[in-house]
Amino acid sequence: GVWSGDEAVTIERTASDGRHVLRFVNPGADEADPAGRAISCDVFQMVDLRPLRAGLSAEADAVLELSARFLDDRPANTKPSVTFTAQIFLFSGDPAGMQARWPRAAPEAIASGAALLTTLGGDAGRWRHGTTRVFMPREADFAVIQLAARPNIRPAVLDSLYVDDVRLTLK
Numbered sequence: 001g002v003w004s005g006d007e008a009v010t011i012e013r014t015a016s017d018g019r020h021v022l023r024f025v026n027p028g029a030d031e032a033d034p035a036g037r038a039i040s041c042d043v044f045q046m047v048d049l050r051p052l053r054a055g056l057s058a059e060a061d062a063v064l065e066l067s068a069r070f071l072d073d074r075p076a077n078t079k080p081s082v083t084f085t086a087q088i089f090l091f092s093g094d095p096a097g098m099q100a101r102w103p104r105a106a107p108e109a110i111a112s113g114a115a116l117l118t119t120l121g122g123d124a125g126r127w128r129h130g131t132t133r134v135f136m137p138r139e140a141d142f143a144v145i146q147l148a149a150r151p152n153i154r155p156a157v158l159d160s161l162y163v164d165d166v167r168l169t170l171k
Helices: 050-055
Strands: 007-012 020-026 041-048 063-072 082-091 111-119 128-135 142-151 161-170
Touching (some): 007 041, 020 142, 063 082, 063 142, 082 128, 082 161, 142 161
Antiparallel strands (some): 020 161, 041 142, 063 128, 063 161, 082 111
């Protein structure tokens, strides 16, 4: 239930509805590779899937769906383009130490899925919806959810980039 990762802030998007959204602020190097280039602003959440196993049917497929809404509120045709990402990684085993090994641990995932949205600004308050799905193997113990904003030219400068309405659903 806690987001971690690069610098991001929760802000009140409009005073009229009191709705809060997450604004991507600043890319950071990964803890496992502090000398690496910071190319995107990423936030992560780990989700324990083990309590859900009892409700899974042995005969039916289970699908984990991640959806989010993204907003590039920069003026139209602002360069560089920005790619928003919503990604799911499923793992078996003990999640202890995952943060210290991330992102090098990503190839250990037993399943993954991603949704990518690229924009040049000009959304003028129009949110774009991204959804990804992944079959959930019975041996999946936990998921790592990743949301990101990546300017497609370096160095990365972030401005007016938001995510909201993040949902993780088991079907």
